[in-house]
Amino acid sequence: MLRERISAAMKEAMKAKDSGRLSTLRLVNAAIKDRDIAARSDEASDGVSDTEILAILSKMIKQREDSATAYEEAGRLELAEQERGEIAVIEDFLPRQLDDAETEAAIKAAMQKVGANSIRDMGKVMAELKATHPGQMDFGKVGADVKARLG
Numbered sequence: 001m002l003r004e005r006i007s008a009a010m011k012e013a014m015k016a017k018d019s020g021r022l023s024t025l026r027l028v029n030a031a032i033k034d035r036d037i038a039a040r041s042d043e044a045s046d047g048v049s050d051t052e053i054l055a056i057l058s059k060m061i062k063q064r065e066d067s068a069t070a071y072e073e074a075g076r077l078e079l080a081e082q083e084r085g086e087i088a089v090i091e092d093f094l095p096r097q098l099d100d101a102e103t104e105a106a107i108k109a110a111m112q113k114v115g116a117n118s119i120r121d122m123g124k125v126m127a128e129l130k131a132t133h134p135g136q137m138d139f140g141k142v143g144a145d146v147k148a149r150l151g
Contacts, residue, residue, distance in 0.1 A: 002050045002093060003032065009092070020082075024089040031056050054135035057090050064090070094135045103137050107146055119150045 006028055013022035035048045035056060048056075064083045071080035098106060110128040114121060125146050130139065 002053045003048075005093060006032070006053075020085055021089050024086045027086075028057065028060065028090060028093075031060060051134045054094065057094055058135055061087050061090050061094075096136065097138075098133065098136050103142060103145075106133055106137070107142065107149065111146075111149065116150060119147065122146055122150055125150070 006025060010022065010025045010029065013025055032048055032053055035052060039048060064087045068080040068083035068087070071077070071083065106129060107125070110116075110125050110132065111121075114124040114128050116122070116125045122143075126139065126143060129137070129142060129146075
């Protein structure tokens with residue numbers, strides 16, 4: 001389970017006195033706990049699933065990429081480098097990213113499965129991709145590919 005991997009990595013970072021890695025892992029853990037608290041309002045909730053944790057991690061990476069770009073544009077290279085270091089730590093917990101050929105095959109398979117033939121079916125295709133390949137592709141880029149195929 002992803003939650004246990006993150007906890008184990010935090011313990012290792014503490015033992016190794018790796019403060020940069022530890023602070024990033026603490027941020028990840030806090031984001032997961034925030035989602036746990038938000039999910040408590042659901043009656044039958046038993047915590048955040050691995051799929052939701054992958055979504056949290058993907059969102060955190062996107063935020064850090066945006067921050068790193070902003071820091072670089074402002075000439076704050078040391079802060080941009082810190083953001084990129086955090087991205088590297090978070091990426092350790094994501095599954096392997098699909099390459100271009102695998103992504104293309106996944107898009108074709110999802111389109112066939114949902115019977116997509118117009119732009120109105122884009123939501124169905126994206127939902128299928130997110131369900132079958134969580135954390136394995138950049139859905140922003142994939143969305144543009146799907147739109148181009150359907151449009």
